[in-house]
Amino acid sequence: MxxxxxxxxxxxxxxxxxxxxxxxxxxxxxxxxxxxxxxxxxxxxxxxxxxxxxxxxxxxxxxxxxxxxxxxxxxxxxxxxxxxxxxxxxKRMENIINLDEENLLVTVEAGISWSKLNEYLSQFGLYTGCMGPGSGLTASVGGGISHHSVGGGGCAKYGACTNQLVSLEVVLPTGEIIETGSQANKFSKFPFNRFGNGPDLASLFCGDNGCFGVKTKVTLQVFPRPPYANYKTFLLPRKSVETSAKIFTEIRQKGVDVYDAIYIMDLLVSVGCQYGLFPLWDNLKRKRGVFFYVIEANSEVELEEKTKQLDNILLSNKAEELGPEIADGNFAKWHYCQQGHYLFAHNLWGVVPGFEPLDAECHTPINFYPGILKDLDQWDMEHSEDMKKILDITGLRPITGSGPIILVDGNNVELTCGFTSFASYVNGKNYDIIREINLKLWKSILERVTKHGVQWYMMGAMMSRLMVEIGAYPKEYYDFLKKIKKTLDPKxxxxxxxxxx
Ligand SMILES: Cc1cc2nc3c(=O)[nH]c(=O)nc-3n(C[C@H](O)[C@H](O)[C@H](O)COP(=O)(O)OP(=O)(O)OC[C@H]3O[C@@H](n4cnc5c(N)ncnc54)[C@H](O)[C@@H]3O)c2cc1C
Incomplete structure (x- = not known):
């Protein structure tokens, strides 16, 4: 050894x-x-x-x-x-350390999954607001904070999970252990506030993609889950991308308090139905774009008022409401009531053996994404030769487009675009050929999307390096970032x- x-x-x-x-x-x-x-x-x-x-x-x-x-x-x-x-x-560090029901705070070890945490909180009528990412059945709170994750539900109202962050315990790259926020005062009895005692150092570790420190303990705000909720699903008119952006914009402009608002484009609905991803919509005659919302309220009157406001927006944009029950195709109800917010994403990843999502998941202002999706159609045509090579090997042509488009805080959406290809082990041969084409196409689509000025939040090795390689970071910004890294982590x-x- x-x-x-x-x-x-x-x-x-x-x-x-x-x-x-x-x-x-x-x-x-x-x-x-x-x-x-x-x-x-x-x-x-x-x-x-x-x-x-x-x-x-x-x-x-x-x-x-x-x-x-x-x-x-x-x-x-x-x-x-x-x-x-x-x-x-x-993942061994998955304990709930403390729930403070009076101050609405929970402290957990960073390896706990979002689903385990929210299942625990639900016994007390509480939740984390933003339910973490769509991968929350397994994805950890520490991973979410390292990515500014959104998507597992509630982010139209609460934004990214880092918005609810109060304090972190972090092991610095050289081994020292610090706590942020109110814990920077050693006389503080427990973490209760993120901002103050000097600059907001918790932010340094939010979205750092595991570069600045290891998060070991996380304190989050928690919220009482309101007793009333409504959830509706609508079919949009044909070619619905522009309409969906208009609906999102109207929701924000009219200040409607919505918990979730999500659009699924026509192509994903029809391909998803073909591959058994959306059994709820098998009976839909027209496989078109779908928009759904969830609202929460503290009284029936409030619920009714918010429902009216949202329905007005959708109906005036010629959306057609599906029935109230899950069996009627009400995806929103499944999403909110049956942990569909996690199941949806987990299903999406496993829908076809060998299916390989090569993602370009980013944030954009609402009014940018129709243009980006149009450009991706153009990108797809420009790369038809490589797409054909994959078709010839796998029997299936990769599909370019978008997964669910999710309203997040501000006037932004989480745009899960990219292309789905097929894994290099699909026929046990041609491993290197498919891998090489996938990688080339993936880098190309990421560069194309970056040039629309989007905001990457989950960067990993691929995106963080590509940003540097294509010169997307201004020099002064990159030098500053590197200086911080070198100070914290000299080796x-x-x-x-x-x-x-
Ligand atoms: C099915 C599926 C659905 C998804 N849906 C979404 C979505 O809706 N929204 C979204 O934002 N993302 C989504 N993702 C991407 C990803 O799951 C999330 O970003 C998630 O937050 C990552 O958590 P994780 O625990 O898996 O982190 P990992 O992938 O293990 O790590 C993520 C990053 O954080 C670092 N890291 C992890 N833990 C710590 C720690 N304790 N301290 C310091 N650094 C750490 C790692 O080094 C890495 O850079 C999805 C992925 C899949 C497969």
Whole structure:
């Protein structure tokens, strides 16, 4: 056994350190198709102290460390870049430390999943507001904070999960442990406020994609779940992209208090129905774009008023309401009442064996996305030769378009666009050919979307490096970012290689 292995074993006990080949490969993958290298060690720490010791060993030996929650990053963020290094699996740290019902705060270990946390909170009539990402059945709170995640429900009202952040416990890349916000005053009794005691240092670690520190403890605001809710699903007129953007804009301009508002484009509805993704809509005669909303209220009168406001907007845009029950195609009801907000995304990823979503998931102002989607049609045509090569091998042509488009805070949407290709193992042959084409096309679509001026929030290895490579960061900004990284992490131990650090 190597000296490093012996040192890690001393910190964690043998059971929670592995350099087994199978484990190393399993922890060198995310949901994207790019194998960037194989880690040398996998460790599963139980607390901040162990992580601190691991980071000290890594600094001493100059070995990179990659924090990993559930490994759901779509851009290769939680696996090594290049061979070697230590993957730090946070999933053992999944305890609820404290629920403060009086002050509406919950403190958890960073490896807990959004679904476990919200299931626990539901016993008290509470929830996290933004329910984390669509991957929340497994995705961790620490991963969500590292990405500014949105999408698992509630983000039209509450925005990204980082909006609800109160305080973090973070192990810095050199091993020191700090707490942010109100905890920067050592006389504070418990974390209760994010802002103050100097600059908002929690923000430094929000959306850092695991580069600036390892989050070990997270305190979030929690909210009482309102007792009344309504959920409706509408079929939009043909070619509904522009109409959907108009509806989102009207919702914001009229100041309607909506919990979720989501649009699913025509192409996804028809292809999704074909592959069994939307059994609720099997009987729909016209497979067109769908728009649904969820509203919450504290009284029947309030609920009725908000429903009227939203229905007016939808009906004046010629939307057709589907029936009230799930069996009538009311996706919104399934989404809100049956954890559809998580199930939907999990189903989407597994819909066809070998299906490979090459995502360009980003935030844009509402009025940008129709133009971006039009440009993606153009991009698809420009790349028809490569698409045909994949068709010839797999029997299926990749599809360019968008997944659900979700209203988030401000006048923004989360635009899950990109193309779905097929994995390189689809026929056990042609591995390298498909992988190479996929990668080339993926980089090309990401660059194209970046040039629309979008905001990336989950960057991983792929997007953080591409931003540097295509010169999207202004020099002064990038230099500043690198200076912060170097100050915190002089040997670039944590997530080495991201942002080309
Ligand atoms: C089916 C599916 C649906 C998805 N839906 C959405 C969606 O709706 N919205 C959305 O935003 N994303 C979505 N994603 C992407 C992804 O799941 C989320 O961004 C999620 O928040 C990642 O959490 P995770 O625990 O899997 O993190 P990981 O993928 O393990 O890690 C994410 C990043 O955070 C870092 N990291 C993880 N934990 C820590 C920690 N404790 N301290 C420091 N750094 C850490 C990692 O190094 C990595 O850079 C989806 C992915 C899938 C597969």
């Amino acid at each position: 190597s000296e490093v292995y012996q040192k890690l074993k001393k910190i964690l006990s043998e059971k929670f350190v592995s350099n087994d080949l199978y484990m190393r490969h399993a922890y060198s993958r995310n949901v994207d198709p790019v194998l960037q290298g194989i880690t040398e060690y996998v460790v599963r720490p139980k607390d901040a102290k162990e992580i601190s010791e691991i980071l000290k060993v890594a600094n001493g030996e100059n070995i990179p460390v990659i924090p990993r929650g559930a490994g759901c990053c779509e851009f290769g963020g939680s696996k090594p870049i290049g061979d070697g290094g230590i993957v730090l699996d946070m 670039f131990i944590l997530s080495r290689g991201k942002f080309n650090f």
